[in-house]
Amino acid sequence: MSESENAPTNDLQVSSNGFYSYHSPEDEPRQYRLHLRILPDQSGILIINARSTLRLNQTATYLAWLKIQGKSEPEIVAEALKRYQVEEDKLISDLQKFNLQILNIINNPDQAPFITGTDFDSDATERPSGLPLRVNLCLTTQDETLPQTETEELSTENWKEIIQKTYDAGIPQVIFMGGEPVLRPDLTELLEFTEALGMVSGLLTSTKKLYEDESFLERVLESGLDHLILEVDPELPQISNQLQKIFDKDLFTCVRFPVYHDSNLADWAIALIQNGCNALSFYAATLDANDRSALLNQQLTAQNVLIEYDLPFSVQAIQADQPVALFSPEISQLESNHYTVMPDGMLCPQDFTAKPLGSLLTSSWNELIVK
Numbered sequence: 017m018s019e020s021e022n023a024p025t026n027d028l029q030v031s032s033n034g035f036y037s038y039h040s041p042e043d044e045p046r047q048y049r050l051h052l053r054i055l056p057d058q059s060g061i062l063i064i065n066a067r068s069t070l071r072l073n074q075t076a077t078y079l080a081w082l083k084i085q086g087k088s089e090p091e092i093v094a095e096a097l098k099r100y101q102v103e104e105d106k107l108i109s110d111l112q113k114f115n116l117q118i119l120n121i122i123n124n125p126d127q128a129p130f131i132t133g134t135d136f137d138s139d140a141t142e143r144p145s146g147l148p149l150r151v152n153l154c155l156t157t158q159d160e161t162l163p164q165t166e167t168e169e170l171s172t173e174n175w176k177e178i179i180q181k182t183y184d185a186g187i188p189q190v191i192f193m194g195g196e197p198v199l200r201p202d203l204t205e206l207l208e209f210t211e212a213l214g215m216v217s218g219l220l221t222s223t224k225k226l227y228e229d230e231s232f233l234e235r236v237l238e239s240g241l242d243h244l245i246l247e248v249d250p251e252l253p254q255i256s257n258q259l260q261k262i263f264d265k266d267l268f269t270c271v272r273f274p275v276y277h278d279s280n281l282a283d284w285a286i287a288l289i290q291n292g293c294n295a296l297s298f299y300a301a302t303l304d305a306n307d308r309s310a311l312l313n314q315q316l317t318a319q320n321v322l323i324e325y326d327l328p329f330s331v332q333a334i335q336a337d338q339p340v341a342l343f344s345p346e347i348s349q350l351e352s353n354h355y356t357v358m359p360d361g362m363l364c365p366q367d368f369t370a371k372p373l374g375s376l377l378t379s380s381w382n383e384l385i386v387k
Contacts, residue, residue: 034053034054035052035054035184036051036081038051038083038084038086048064048118049065049066050062050064050080050084051063051066051215052077052080053188054077059072059073059074060074060076060077060080061149061186061188062118063188063214064118065125066211066217066240067127067216067242068121068127068130068131068216068242069131070117070131071130076114078099079092079096082095082096089115092111093108126266128243128294128322129189129216129243129268130149147187147381148354148385149189150187150188151187151189151190151354151355151357152328152356153175153178153191153192153206153357154193154195154330154331155175155192155193155194155195155197155200156169156195156196157194157195157332158194158195158196159330160196160198162332167359169200169359172206174361174377175206176209178357179209179210179213179215181381182215183213185380188215189216189218190210190216191218191245192207192218193219193220193328193330193331194221194330194332195330196221196330197219197220198225198232203219204236205239207239208239212240216242217240218241218242219243220247221246221247222248222330224258226246226262227261228258230261233262233265237265241267242267243267243270244269245272245297246259246262246270246272247330248271248272248273250273250279250281256287256291263291263292269293270294270297270324270327271293271297272296272297272299272324272327273296273297274298274299274300275298275299275301275308276301276308277304277308279305279308279312281298281312282312285298285312285316286316289319289321296316296321296322296323297325297327298312326354328356328367331356353365354366355373355385358372360375361375361376361377362375363384363385373385
């Protein structure tokens with residue numbers, strides 16, 4: 017359904033930046049939860065089972081909002097026909113496709129955490145909306161490979177307050193990171209808190225515990241983790257076999273790795289995907305590795321491998337030896353505005369953590385970034 021061809025006859029009767037929740041009835045065969053964030057232009061973000069999000073145009077946002085109000089399919093069709101000048105059969109077909117897309121995500125828990133397509137044609141979903149769609153929570157700058165140092169870090173309750181503020185602002189996704197976030201003893205507690213709110217949660221880590229300690233992996237999964245970004249060294253012996261323990265779980269997993277000037281990793285990377293890895297992310301470890309990284313990007317793109325370009329790096333890595341960004345016009349145009357909350361609660365642009373905007377403990381998201 018095209019927005020331009022089927023202009024609404026009345027405004028959506030909800031507030032801008034609204035955040036709405038829904039739980040399927042108890043007698044529903046497939047139990048699921050929906051959280052809908054409505055943006056100022058009345059497009060939206062739909063969070064499904066606190067695992068995956070759908071980017072919605074204005075038409076799909078209206079249908080999702082009616083669904084969250086508890087309307088039946090006939091009632092949704094009747095309300096939408098009042099709003100849009102469209103044939104009833106076309107509207108029913110669009111609604112059925114929309115419902116099938118939701119069911120597909122419900123039945124496939126290792127879907128990508130962020131999905132853009134909804135089968136509704138619109139440019140509205142490309143407009144900036146002020147607030148980000150994701151925020152990185154840097155729990156600590158401590159690292160497993162370096163000596164422990166005294167650093168100022170927020171308490172568990174402080175982090176819960178920031179997560180609650182983020183949820184209240186309508187930001188649907190957080191990534192827990194560090195340093196090494198598993199060094200925080202409250203990591204699983206924070207994951208559980210995020211899950212209870214209905215947010216999508218990710219974990220950026222390089223710890224070997226996830227594939228060496230099965231009980232630890234199970235605890236993290238039971239806490240509600242939705243997607244994993246795992247940093248690995250592709251030259252480690254048997255690393256592919258060890259990662260298989262994670263790939264076998266219902267967890268969207270992205271493997272990230274460095275590329276050096278003499279790396280030849282296309283076959284290795286494609287094998288990861290064939291064995292169950294969902295996405296890859298990589299970077300030129302040195303300046304003279306940019307060409308090799310660009311070649312790998314071309315090789316994997318030709319094989320339709322999902323490549324993540326806009327993920328954060330650990331704060332310690334940025335301060336000590338920041339990886340060289342792979343530049344190309346195609347990649348650069350995909351960049352989004354992301355933010356990182358530092359261990360002391362200061363909010364910073366993702367790639368400029370030395371330039372704080374202010375504290376999320378004492379200020380709101382709107383006060384810090386919405387001008």
